[in-house]
Amino acid sequence: xxxxxxxxxxxxxxxxxxxxxxxxxxxxxxxxxxxxxxxxxxxxxxxxxxxxxxxxxxxxxxxxxxxxxxxxxxxxxxxxxxxxxxxxxxxxxxxxxxxxxxxxxxxxxxxxxxxxxxxxxxxxxxxxxxxxxxxxxxxxxxxxxxxx
Ligand SMILES: CC(C)(COP(=O)(O)OP(=O)(O)OC[C@H]1O[C@@H](n2cnc3c(N)ncnc32)[C@H](O)[C@@H]1OP(=O)(O)O)[C@@H](O)C(=O)NCCC(=O)NCCS
Numbered sequence: 086x087x088x089x090x091x092x093x094x095x096x097x098x099x100x101x102x103x104x105x106x107x108x109x110x111x112x113x114x115x116x117x118x119x120x121x122x123x124x125x126x127x128x129x130x131x132x133x134x135x136x137x138x139x140x141x142x143x144x145x146x147x148x149x150x151x152x153x154x155x156x157x158x159x160x161x162x163x164x165x166x167x168x169x170x171x172x173x174x175x176x177x178x179x180x181x182x183x184x185x186x187x188x189x190x191x192x193x194x195x196x197x198x199x200x201x202x203x204x205x206x207x208x209x210x211x212x213x214x215x216x217x218x219x220x221x222x223x224x225x226x227x228x229x230x231x232x233x
Contacts, residue, residue, distance in 0.1 A: 091134065193211075
């Protein structure tokens, strides 16, 4: 299967969203609306990629760098085109770019039930962390704050 990997642009948004919607294991939220994705790409230039086949986008990966750690999101390959190395090629491209901009480690989140993605990451050199839990908080103006 011939394809090329190139940096994701906001013009790739519609096709990327369509791919995410047909991939199990991709959790979508308001952070995946067009404007947040535009902002994400602008904040992290040169780090997010698509795989482009003859008929359009067949793979995606979003990558961010906060100056300390890298983070991967929305690695997705068209269900009909898996097990051909496309996912690994997308991740490798991100990791090389992260390393180039000074990243020393990259993290990612996988749903517990997404055993296929966990197998993929384990096979491609990622380590399951048993010493960390992820905790989250939705951001609103804090009630006792005078700063917002
Ligand atoms: C995870 C995903 C991106 C992998 O993409 P892919 O293009 O099929 O992966 P690759 O072909 O590069 O796989 C590389 C290696 O990972 C392993 N691997 C990939 N998928 C696997 C699976 N389902 N089970 C076990 N091992 C797997 C294999 O060892 C494979 O190498 P091999 O084919 O030479 O044996 C794809 O399955 C996907 O889009 N899943 C749905 C979305 C998702 O869950 N994304 C992750 C969100 S955190």
